[in-house]
Amino acid sequence: MQQPPRGGGPPWQPQPGSGPPQWGGQPAWGPPPGQGHPPQWGQPPYNPHGGPPPYRPPQYVAPPKPGIIPLRPLMFGEIIDGSFQTIRRNAKAMLGAALLAQSLVVVLTAVLTASSVASAASLESWIESLNDQDMVSVGFAFLATVLLVGVLTVFLSAVLQGAMVVPVARSVLNRTTGVRQMWMLARSRAGALIRLACLMVLGWLLGMALFVGLAVFVVAAAGGIGALILLPVGFGGVALSVWIYIKILVAPAAVVIEELGAVDGLRRSWQLTRGNWWRVLGITLVVAIMVGIIAQVVTIPVSLLPAFYTSVVSPHGGADQAIAAAVAMAVVTAIVTALVGAVGYAFQTAVMALLYLDLRMRKDGLDIALLRLLESGADPDGVPGRGIPVHGGPGQGSPANTSGPLYRAWPDVR
DSSP states (O other), rough: OOOOOOOOSOSSOOOTTSSSSTTTESSSSOOTTTTSSOOOTOOOOTTTTOOOOOOOOOOOOOOOSSSSSSSSOHHHHHHHHHHHHHHHHHHHHHHHHHHHHHHHHHHHHHHHHHHHHHHHHHHHHHHHHHOOOHHHHHHHHHHHHHHHHHHHHHHHHHHHHHHHHHHHHTTTTTTTOOOHHHHHHOOOOOOHHHHHHHHHHHHHHHHHHHHHHHHHHHHHHHHHHHHHHHHHHHHHHHHHHHHHHTTTTTHHHHHHHTOOOHHHHHHHHHHHHTOOHHHHHHHHHHHHHHHHHHHHHHHHHHHHHHIIIIIIOOOSSSSHHHHHHHHHHHHHHHHHHHHHHHHHHHHHHHHHHHHHHHHHHHOOOOHHHHHHHHHTOTTTTSSSTTOOOOTTTTTTTTOOOOTTTTTTTOOOOO
């Protein structure tokens, strides 16, 4: 019997003028002798049952896209497009919650600005009458007020950010969400979100206290050279803060969708971002730059209106008219800043929620679970992804069945 040649090439090499290779005195493929002509080189194999060849190369099938994103791991452009579509489809819920999150700081800033402008003369005379001890007390009171406003803002932002994940998750399956429905679905997670905000604020305060204590110790021990030592330490602290921020970025989404506690939400975010830290950082940084540039383009012309009014429109209006114009422009600037900040906040929150869903698709096969949920039509008024178990442990498993035709319908880009 003819033996196949040894070596790295194909088992049979066609020779000029020869027919198909023989195996045991019979053609290696094709119909039996006398039942047709053997296939020519380059033609598909013979099918004894007729019709097309029995084997075909796999063809690409586009993943289903019932809502704002396709049900598969996402690319950068799909995350950006999905965020815009979420805001457009759920404008009242997304922009309303974002405006509430931004209103506290903006209103306080506007009130402080207007009061300081309106009482500039009396404030200056009052400051001149203070001694050094009174100035220190006023400084500490001002820092305490700023810290209180910052803490309240963090708490409010954490709760609202978690609530705004609900419209994003529902938009994945083309389900719109109203303001009341969003609060109803997120209300049970408010306590966990508040505890999460407490942990974040506590960690931030401890980090700041540690750095200030280290700075005082180094400056007291080394004098002027201590400032040079603190410079790389400061850069290292900033880098560490950014690293931790990215690691816990999707914790609010995990708390709301997976119904986890505060500590478990932080742990879950830490696990999901493992192996994807640079990707999450890049997307977050690009989105922050985009939002910052758009906000500056809108707010800078508005901030120049008081100077334009006092110097061009009414240059001889007097001090009272200038103060009134400054107060009015401060209010207008606060309103415009609140609107722009609300849009930017809603967009960044939508990006965060889609990053969470993308990470779960990559690590847990959430896309397959959402596809099955879509096909069954179950829980139309709930939160997609809530109640879906994580196979193999948080951030470490895979879907329960990854061998079916649904899973092989489109390429795996994990």
